[in-house]
Amino acid sequence: MNIVVLVKQVPDSGAERNLRTDDNTVDRGSASNVINEMDEYAIEEALRIQEAHGGEVTILTMGPSGAAESIRKALSMGPDKAVHVVDDALHGSCALATSKVLAAALGTLNADLVLCGAESTDGRVQVLPHMLAERLGVAALTGARKLTIDGSALTIERQTDEGYEVVTAQTPAVVSVWDTINEPRYPSFKGIMAAKKKPVQALSLGDLGVAPSEVGLDGASSAVVEHSKRPPRSGGQKVTDEGEGGVKLVEFLATEKFV
Amino acid sequence: MDFDLTPQQSDLRDAVAALGRRYGHDYFVAKAKAGEHTTELWDEAGKLGYLGVSVPEEYGGGGGGITELAIVCEELAAAGCPLLLLVVSPAIAATVIARHGTGEQRARYLPGFADGSLKVAFAITEPEAGSNFHKLGTTARRDGDDWLISGRKCFISGVDESAYVLVVARVASGDRLQPALFMVPVDAPGLTMSKLDMEIVSPENQWLLYLDGVRVPADALIGDVEAGLPALFSGLNPERITVAAMGAGTARYALGRASGYASTRQVWGRPIGAHQAVAHPLAHATVQVDLARLMIAKAATLYDAGRDLEAGVAANMAKYASAEAAALAVDTAIQVHGGNGMTTEYGVATLLGAVRAGRIAPVSREMILNFVAQHVLDQPRSY
Ligand SMILES: Cc1cc2nc3c(=O)[nH]c(=O)nc-3n(C[C@H](O)[C@H](O)[C@H](O)COP(=O)(O)OP(=O)(O)OC[C@H]3O[C@@H](n4cnc5c(N)ncnc54)[C@H](O)[C@@H]3O)c2cc1C
Ligand SMILES: Cc1cc2nc3c(=O)[nH]c(=O)nc-3n(C[C@H](O)[C@H](O)[C@H](O)COP(=O)(O)OP(=O)(O)OC[C@H]3O[C@@H](n4cnc5c(N)ncnc54)[C@H](O)[C@@H]3O)c2cc1C
Numbered sequence: 275m276n277i278v279v280l281v282k283q284v285p286d287s288g289a290e291r292n293l294r295t296d297d298n299t300v301d302r303g304s305a306s307n308v309i310n311e312m313d314e315y316a317i318e319e320a321l322r323i324q325e326a327h328g329g330e331v332t333i334l335t336m337g338p339s340g341a342a343e344s345i346r347k348a349l350s351m352g353p354d355k356a357v358h359v360v361d362d363a364l365h366g367s368c369a370l371a372t373s374k375v376l377a378a379a380l381g382t383l384n385a386d387l388v389l390c391g392a393e394s395t396d397g398r399v400q401v402l403p404h405m406l407a408e409r410l411g412v413a414a415l416t417g418a419r420k421l422t423i424d425g426s427a428l429t430i431e432r433q434t435d436e437g438y439e440v441v442t443a444q445t446p447a448v449v450s451v452w453d454t455i456n457e458p459r460y461p462s463f464k465g466i467m468a469a470k471k472k473p474v475q476a477l478s479l480g481d482l483g484v485a486p487s488e489v490g491l492d493g494a495s496s497a498v499v500e501h502s503k504r505p506p507r508s509g510g511q512k513v514t515d516e517g518e519g520g521v522k523l524v525e526f527l528a529t530e531k532f533v
Numbered sequence: 534m535d536f537d538l539t540p541q542q543s544d545l546r547d548a549v550a551a552l553g554r555r556y557g558h559d560y561f562v563a564k565a566k567a568g569e570h571t572t573e574l575w576d577e578a579g580k581l582g583y584l585g586v587s588v589p590e591e592y593g594g595g596g597g598g599i600t601e602l603a604i605v606c607e608e609l610a611a612a613g614c615p616l617l618l619l620v621v622s623p624a625i626a627a628t629v630i631a632r633h634g635t636g637e638q639r640a641r642y643l644p645g646f647a648d649g650s651l652k653v654a655f656a657i658t659e660p661e662a663g664s665n666f667h668k669l670g671t672t673a674r675r676d677g678d679d680w681l682i683s684g685r686k687c688f689i690s691g692v693d694e695s696a697y698v699l700v701v702a703r704v705a706s707g708d709r710l711q712p713a714l715f716m717v718p719v720d721a722p723g724l725t726m727s728k729l730d731m732e733i734v735s736p737e738n739q740w741l742l743y744l745d746g747v748r749v750p751a752d753a754l755i756g757d758v759e760a761g762l763p764a765l766f767s768g769l770n771p772e773r774i775t776v777a778a779m780g781a782g783t784a785r786y787a788l789g790r791a792s793g794y795a796s797t798r799q800v801w802g803r804p805i806g807a808h809q810a811v812a813h814p815l816a817h818a819t820v821q822v823d824l825a826r827l828m829i830a831k832a833a834t835l836y837d838a839g840r841d842l843e844a845g846v847a848a849n850m851a852k853y854a855s856a857e858a859a860a861l862a863v864d865t866a867i868q869v870h871g872g873n874g875m876t877t878e879y880g881v882a883t884l885l886g887a888v889r890a891g892r893i894a895p896v897s898r899e900m901i902l903n904f905v906a907q908h909v910l911d912q913p914r915s916y
Contacts, residue, residue, distance in 0.1 A: 343540070350544055460552050463582035463595040466544045 275329035277320045278383050280390035282310040283337050283344035287395040298498035299366050300396050309344045312391025315451050318458040320389050321352045330354050332383060336375055349469035350461035356474045363479055366491030373405035378482040386445040392417050392452050403450035413443035419454040536830040549583055549608040558613025558880045564736040570694050571736045579649020584623050589631060592643035598837035599771050603778035610782025615887060617737045618691045624775040625768040626653035626699045633756040633764035654695040656686040656742055664900050673702040678751045686742040692726055695719055706758050713761035715753045723747040733886030770836050772895055773848035777829045777855035780891050784822040784862035787881050791815055791866035811869055818865045821858035828854050853901040856891040863888045
């Protein structure tokens with residue numbers, strides 16, 4: 275099975291993250307950048323499928339040149355090779371444009387299965403897998419907490435708030451996964467050393483036949499007009515229990531119209 | 534000299550740190566208090582090749598240097614899991630065998646070091662010979678093709694977890710006695726051990742060893758009789774560099790805990806870190822720790838470049854600086870935590886014994902100062 279895993283580099287969600295003041299895009303310069311956490315689960319799932327069924331695992335990343343570091347880290351977990359779509363004109367691309375570019379790149383890769391994280395920790399829109407499937411004309415199995423493969427038949431347990439749904443499709447398909455699906459491996463030292471020698475193909479917009487005007491800030495279908503920091507939490511109200519604590523709590527809930 | 538980590542070294546650092554974080558200090562302390570070992574962590578790190586980073590590739594190791602092994606030691610310690618056996622087994626024993634073992638010995642033992650499945654303790658210290666190993670009383674004498682080893686060893690770490698102890702014993706060479714190294718199976722008849730009670734919170738234990746005519750075959754001797762002294766010395770730099778890295782990691786862990794606490798704990802309506810009496814000692818300790826790390830990087834770089842003599846000076850200085858910095862960092866971290874600093878829950882006082890021991894073992898601060906006085910400052914030997 276030929277598997278492509280989408281890997282996005284994002285600012286570390288454990289550290290302070292900012293938007294840029296000049297164009298309201300994610301500030302990648304001052305942040306420490308890491309592999310989008312959910313994507314690590316997609317990589318792990320791909321590797322497990324490869325171990326069970328053979329085939330090849332390719333990492334696909336769209337991102338600035340600094341994303342090469344995340345590609346290297348992804349490869350150190352075990353995938354065979356990577357494709358890095360890198361072009362200055364991509365800066366500020368919206369989800370629609372991103373899906374267009376990734377679909378074009380996938381067009382060159384002949385994947386049976388495209389795996390990706392259910393969301394990225396910076397954008398958190400969860401739309402990309404659907405958009406990609408639409409553009410590629412293949413099935414979208416999204417939000418998987420379990421994936422089983424039988425020949426060309428894919429079955430997922432789709433995680434929902436209430437429980438899960440069983441959804442099936444045939445390859446080729448796009449499958450997005452949650453962090454409930456597996457436990458990603460740590461790269462072995464051999465994997466780390468091997469990653470250095472694995473092929474990483476760089477593709478520009480020109481290589482993909484996508485016009486710069488269709489992507490980037492200017493080509494974006496949506497724009498962040500303004501942003502501000504979340505206001506600090508206000509002090510709240512402390513209820514000291516001097517025998518009437520319960521009454522005071524109910525009074526508070528009633529005035530705030532919670533009850 | 535360039536101390537910038539290569540991308541691969543920096544990926545190793547991140548990977549080991551992530552593994553260490555999953556276990557963490559609570560795991561380490563729980564194992565210590567239950568009298569158990571950190572076997573899961575050791576085995577997992579071994580399978581991932583982290584314990585064998587510096588074992589030659591032809592034996593299944595990572596083919597890296599002491600820089601890589603120091604990264605592993607530091608990052609596990611920085612996650613709250615300072616594993617002393619890393620210093621003993623992969624740093625000392627594996628280096629000695631890789632450098633001075635016969636081809637057969639390398640083929641037999643190195644693959645086990647490569648994946649961590651082989652643990653080897655190291656026994657040099659004796660009740661009457663600690664700092665002064667010229668006074669070693671343990672001897673090995675030939676009996677046919679075999680060797681018979683007799684003597685006593687003390688403070689030997691991790692014997693109960695190990696398959697072998699690499700024992701330093703003196704053998705007759707002409708009319709002199711000189712040190713030689715022997716791979717002694719822990720279950721060899723005539724070898725008995727008893728546990729020392731130590732005031733250190735650690736899943737690794739120190740042991741008294743009694744060797745009463747322990748019989749080992751000829752090929753238990755590492756290299757040959759003449760290889761003894763160089764073999765012994767070859768383990769010293771890796772030992773010092775990795776133990777220093779472990780100290781630096783422990784210090785980073787403690788300072789991380791302390792700065793996190795100081796920036797949130799409020800006593801007078803603002804975080805205690807706003808008081809210079811709290812912030813300055815933390816800053817001071819941080820400076821000491823980072824200076825030690827710089828010297829560790831220098832020592833490791835020199836060692837990996839094959840510049841053993843210069844590495845010797847740097848490794849000793851790194852060991853000294855790191856042990857002092859780690860003791861300072863842990864003490865400061867405890868102080869910053871107030872009463873919480875002495876609880877098990879906050880996980881800093883749990884390091885007190887270990888960092889204090891770091892100023893004594895594996896080589897005491899005084900012996901390093903002797904070394905520096907003599908070899909760097911050209912002072913007469915004082916003992
Ligand atoms: C936790 C721990 C783990 C250990 N693990 C191992 C192990 O795995 N294998 C092993 O072989 N050993 C191990 N040791 C032993 C350790 O290496 C020795 O304790 C150390 O080398 C000091 O030797 P000693 O205890 O005999 O002290 P001594 O040599 O008796 O020294 C006592 C004091 O006198 C000072 N001193 C001695 N000579 C001089 C001098 N000439 N000038 C100035 N001061 C001097 C020393 O610095 C020290 O402060 C371990 C020790 C500890 C605490
Ligand atoms: C073994 C032990 C026994 C104890 N027994 C008792 C007992 O029997 N009864 C009892 O009531 N208490 C007891 N205590 C509590 C002890 O008195 C407190 O731990 C101590 O007063 C420090 O308070 P704290 O722990 O709240 O630290 P904090 O007040 O939180 O202080 C944390 C750190 O910040 C520093 N700091 C705080 N404010 C300032 C400032 N303005 N300027 C500079 N530095 C500052 C402190 O010096 C400390 O280093 C005990 C504690 C221990 C460890």
